[in-house]
Amino acid sequence: MYDLRDYLDRLREYDQLTELHGAHWDLEIGGVSDLVRRDGLETAVLFDDVVGYETGLRVLTNGFDTPLQASLALGYDPTTSLREAVSAHKEQGTLTKALEPRTVDAGPVTDTVIAGDDVNLLDFPVPKWHADDGGRYIGTADVVVTRNAETGALNAGTYRVQIHGPDEATVYISPGKDGRRNRDSYLDEDEPFPVVVSVGHAPDLFAAANERLPEDVDELEYAGGRRGEALEVVEGQMTGLPIPSAAELVLEGHVYPETEPVEEGPFGEWTGYYGSGTQSVRPMTVERIYHRPDPIIFGYNVSIAPSALSVIRSAARLWDELDQAGIPGIEAVNAFMPGPYFQVVAVDQQYAGHSTQVGMQAISLPAGAYHGRFTVVVDADVDVFDWQEVLWAITSRCDPEEDIQIVADTWSTPLDPRIPPERKQSGDLTNSRAIIDATRPYHWRESFPEDSRITDELAAALREKFGDALSGGDGGVQ
Numbered sequence: 270m271y272d273l274r275d276y277l278d279r280l281r282e283y284d285q286l287t288e289l290h291g292a293h294w295d296l297e298i299g300g301v302s303d304l305v306r307r308d309g310l311e312t313a314v315l316f317d318d319v320v321g322y323e324t325g326l327r328v329l330t331n332g333f334d335t336p337l338q339a340s341l342a343l344g345y346d347p348t349t350s351l352r353e354a355v356s357a358h359k360e361q362g363t364l365t366k367a368l369e370p371r372t373v374d375a376g377p378v379t380d381t382v383i384a385g386d387d388v389n390l391l392d393f394p395v396p397k398w399h400a401d402d403g404g405r406y407i408g409t410a411d412v413v414v415t416r417n418a419e420t421g422a423l424n425a426g427t428y429r430v431q432i433h434g435p436d437e438a439t440v441y442i443s444p445g446k447d448g449r450r451n452r453d454s455y456l457d458e459d460e461p462f463p464v465v466v467s468v469g470h471a472p473d474l475f476a477a478a479n480e481r482l483p484e485d486v487d488e489l490e491y492a493g494g495r496r497g498e499a500l501e502v503v504e505g506q507m508t509g510l511p512i513p514s515a516a517e518l519v520l521e522g523h524v525y526p527e528t529e530p531v532e533e534g535p536f537g538e539w540t541g542y543y544g545s546g547t548q549s550v551r552p553m554t555v556e557r558i559y560h561r562p563d564p565i566i567f568g569y570n571v572s573i574a575p576s577a578l579s580v581i582r583s584a585a586r587l588w589d590e591l592d593q594a595g596i597p598g599i600e601a602v603n604a605f606m607p608g609p610y611f612q613v614v615a616v617d618q619q620y621a622g623h624s625t626q627v628g629m630q631a632i633s634l635p636a637g638a639y640h641g642r643f644t645v646v647v648d649a650d651v652d653v654f655d656w657q658e659v660l661w662a663i664t665s666r667c668d669p670e671e672d673i674q675i676v677a678d679t680w681s682t683p684l685d686p687r688i689p690p691e692r693k694q695s696g697d698l699t700n701s702r703a704i705i706d707a708t709r710p711y712h713w714r715e716s717f718p719e720d721s722r723i724t725d726e727l728a729a730a731l732r733e734k735f736g737d738a739l740s741g742g743d744g745g746v747q
């Protein structure tokens with residue numbers, strides 16, 4: 270049975286884990302996790318001895334920052350290469366055979382069960398991640414399990430969870446998500462909405478919960494299928510919902526229709542802004558807390574520097590969807606920012622209009638349609654994993670007047686910091702997209718000037734011959 274502690278062992282084995290003592294829950298955990306990403310320190314951080322809390326109550330952050338961490342988390346061959354990690358996720362990350370979870374009577378998570386008046390969410394070192402967050406968020410890399418009242422179908426998703434009192438927490442689910450439909454299926458009928466929130470678990474469960482999967486797919490079954498081993502779950506005492514038996518810390522309860530809504534947010538979102546502000550959300554009453562000894566809260570802080578996981582998933586999904594759509598010649602896809610904010614597709618052009626087709630598809634397929642901004646199409650000779658090459662292609666092969674197409678009225682979200690307040694208020698949650706065609710124009714590509722880069726063969730030979738001598742100097746050959 271794979272769990273978060275196995276993952277910590279793997280991170281240690283690959284020298285990807287730092288244990289930090291004495292940080293404060295108030296902005297220090299969030300701040301450190303942001304700095305680690307921005308400064309490219311390439312380490313997950315396990316915070317212990319958080320100020321005001323007992324030793325052993327821990328918080329893990331930066332668990333998916335690098336291709337190595339992401340490949341370890343997702344069970345792929347360990348690699349430091351973003352290209353290899355994207356390819357692995359493209360080949361292995363899609364839907365495999367679903368395996369129904371196996372229910373057991375007890376597991377590590379039932380070691381301690383806290384009920385009724387003893388429930389106090391602030392007994393755990395829950396961070397306030399960003400200065401203007403509306404409170405402390407216990408759920409950032411969580412797995413929220415819900416059921417649809419009408420169909421009985423189970424769902425797991427990642428939704429932020431803010432603490433409002435010892436046994437009160439809000440789960441913020443955006444419109445359109447399966448979790449939101451599940452919530453409405455109970456509350457619209459004036460029925461209590463049962464919820465389980467795991468805030469510490471194996472990393473592949475987190476990744477499965479927020480993977481874009483069809484509505485009828487149960488993410489816990491998908492996670493078992495990808496592992497090739499059914500996930501072990503225990504039944505929640507209050508809701509009957511499945512709880513991963515090896516989870517670290519789990520909250521269980523109901524959102525009661527009669528509970529007054531509270532103000533949720535703001536929260537420092539993945540865009541790098543407090544984009545969606547505050548909203549009125551009916552909180553969940555936490556009726557049980559289950560935890561292992563010395564539980565670990567799994568946190569996912571966002572920074573303006575994207576995590577490898579977000580890049581890998583965005584790129585692999587789009588690449589796979591372009592292939593599935595039958596677009597020929599797709600050689601590679603990368604994403605320089607989370608989600609579809611800045612995607613780059615390399616295409617081996619085969620006919621006039623091919624690069625435009627790729628760009629239009631990229632902004633329309635599910636992996637590129639929501640909250641995108643810039644899509645760049647380059648020729649296959651450009652390395653999409655190298656910023657310098659992509660910028661070189663844009664500046665040398667794209668004529669802004671001819672080669673940038675703007676598409677208006679596209680799908681965005683309340684999180685989008687660039688939608689003016691009055692448009693957001695009117696419900697107009699659209700933005701626009703730029704498709705930057707940085708390929709050699711197809712009809713005169715043969716007469717486009719030859720590029721003067723050294724060949725890969727010459728580069729390899731020179732590295733071999735002079736690498737040691739030059740690596741001592743500034744900007745040495747590596």
Ligand SMILES: Cc1cc2nc3c(=O)[nH]c(=O)nc-3n(C[C@H](O)[C@H](O)[C@H](O)COP(=O)(O)O)c2cc1C
Nearest residue numbers: 426427428429441442443446447448479480481569
């Ligand atoms: C770190 C992280 C945090 C997220 N936070 C939220 C959130 O607060 N609310 C939300 O609706 N979606 C959030 N998402 C996106 C959903 O988890 C994702 O869209 C998921 O596929 C939704 O599942 P569903 O459609 O089955 O409900 C988050 C994703 C990640 C990776």
